[in-house]
Amino acid sequence: MNSSILNELRSIVGKDYVMNEKEDLIIYSNDATMFDHWPDAVVQPASRDEVAAVVKLAAKNNIPVTGRGAGTALSGGPIPLKGGIVVDMARMNRILKVDAVNKIAVVEPGVINYELAVQAGKKGLFYPPDPSSWKESTMGGNVAECAGGPHGVKYGITRNFVLGLEVVLPDGSVVETGNAVDGEMCGPDWTMLITGSEGTLGLISAITLRLVVPPVTKKTMVAIYERLEDAAKTVSVTMADGIIPTTLEIMNDQTIAAVENYLKIGLPVNAGGLLLVEVDGMPSTVEENAKRVSGICKECGAMEVKIAQTAEEVEDLWRARRSVGAAFGQVAPSKYSEDSTVPRSRVPELIKRILTIQNEYDLPVFICGHAGDGNMHPTILFDKRDKDAAARAEKALDEVHFVTLELEGTLSGEHGIGFAKAPFLKREAGEVGYRLGQDIKRIIDPAGILNPGKMFFYEGKLH
């Protein structure tokens, strides 16, 4: 990057907040995937105006701009595929408002999900979306990728909580979408257009979020099955019965064994599968629902249903769920961790098909996920240094995507498309949908400077 541009960047954000040594560029080249591409410079703005000035400068000089939160994305969203400037939002980390009366929060994009949850909690409120990365991932990234989490079944995912956004558009102008009252726009819902757009339409500089009242109480239980299919069936039956648990997490035998090996908390390693269920609400409803869910589990073939009696037992069960990623890390160093999402009635079928893929490509594909909303996390484990295994893993991954779409599912329940899943996007969106995606982007970002090469503008081979 030429020095006059670097100097202009320095004059915008301050010289300490522009990085262009290759020792820094390299570490801003990747997110939580295995892919990478170097940027030419990294800036850390401290305000909306600085973001806008950076984007304006980039637009004038036709330099690509890629936004970045904590770099925990699982689809390549923050990877600067065409180089240019990475805008790291880490310094824009102020919670501007937590309003207990109107039940809203206004945050800057660099605020960490967990921090928001803690601050909301202090005012007696609750922000439900809880991706596994909640302790480090930022709200800007959560909105841009439309993050989910175990609470999704009952409460919904990020998009259900975004009321309004302040967005720096690709020419450096700033637009406010939605509002702090009900999020409703007079006209099309631009807030939802930006949510999940992965930094391709604008850089989010402030977010207005809906908060809810936390449940009075909850009950956590684990149902143990001989057959994984029975666990999957339980999910459909429960939801059809009209009970909406807070959480319905599924784990297969390999996942259980890996987690138990990692945590040693006494999980049933001989089981074929388990369900982690949580119901919340008023004490009387919770009691009643826990009983009903427990009954359904047994009807569907659960060998055992254990309701956690103490806070420690609850914590152990959640620790088991949250440690899945870590436990997989102990099994093999490399993984494709997907978020294939299908209608919940088709979860059993998805599981069956994934097990076939596992055999076909001779690689462990562990199964876990938010079964309650059909958002599954099939995880292909391998060692990327083994070229043959890496090639098989890639093929198995393609197969997982094909199967997901075949079952009327979606490529991404919460991780986004980025470029990792972009080759399959046309198949999901359809010819017209894909063209519309391109057209919308072209109107908002005609020069294509924001996060180029992603989603509808992926330049590799399409499946």
Add this chain to the structure above:
Amino acid sequence: MNNMEEIRHLEKEIVKCARCGGCRSVCPVTIAEHRENTTARSKVRMIEAVLAGEVEMTPAVQARFEKCLLCKACKTNCGSSVATDELIMEARAKLVKRNGLNPFKKIAFTAQRYRKLFDLGLKMGGAFQGLIFKSLPDGSGKVARIPLPAAGLNMRRVVPNLTSNPLRSRKPYLSKAQTPQSKGKVVFFTGCTLNYMYPEAGEAVIRILTRNGYDVLLPDDQCCCGTPAFTSGDVETGRILAEQNIKAINAQEYDHVITACSTCGTALKEEYKALLKGSPLAGEWEKLSAKVIDISDFVVKYCDLIKFGNLPLKITYHDACHLVRGMGVSAQPRQIFKAIPGLEFAEMKDADRCCGCGGTFSAVYYELSRKINDAKVDNIEATGMDYAVAGCSACRMHITDGLNQRNSRVKFLHTAEIIDKAYEAGRKEGKV
């Protein structure tokens, strides 16, 4: 590019990193600076890039590897159990070999190799420190009269007084058990800070041990544990010091080796292993390692918890990095505090977050280290307690500096001093 080959063996460790970014939420430096280039995953990424020939082991890489407190929080929190601390230390060693050591560190570590000279130097330092430093009125330390940035001395930094009469000069080689019968012999490995800066805390350790029936040996030829040198990448000095200590300790007959500085304890118990690869003393080290125990752990396991007297102090406790994550000691001090009548104990927020000292880190990056420490001091003050307590003198040095700079009313005591005071109160109550 032969430097690439020298770190090839790290590949099996770095491949475990899932790049998940979990280290961001616990790294004190990342939290203070909001920069990806301070995270553990970025270090892994840099090693990967060096191995792929994408970047050389430049001084810029070295600077990024230096900016780490080695607090081990990332390692403990890492879902994939990447041995981040070992990776960073190995990389530092290779980087120092290639690019050299910071000149101030070079002089300091070289001097450490000459044990007697180093000892004399620090004793004379105790006598002549008034030339460079002026004392604070409350006696808690000194500030520099002139800034000495190369030595990490900012003018507002409060450093502890160097004693002109170090612990190992004050106390004899053998302090006999105060009970009619000895329960065993223990070697007290004092480390530098208890010897030269906080000998009173060291004396407290000896009193705890002798009161509980142990003969305490204080070998005169023990020296610095070597941590400042080997964590900075000066493996050569580290090894010389490690070997000297092993010889000094194993020349004794002992049942336990007591440490009251968790940095020394972690070095003796764990970190010498990597340092002594291929050394003829590796076997000797294994014998020693199994017997190293922190004083608070020792008190819980081998001492009387019912002879504590009433100690009406209000304290909070800071988990020193090397104690909680290095030696796995965190429940023991709390168990002791619970056993002391009259003692009021309150947990602080993020008790196990690093205080920002990191040994030589605080000399090289004083302002950053201060910023991290300010968060710790905020958490200490928020408890409303009168004393901050920890089992590490480096934390003591740094937290005392932080407390002094804001004229806090909170004072600092070593865990051993609390235990010693409780026993003394017990003796006055006739609990013997």
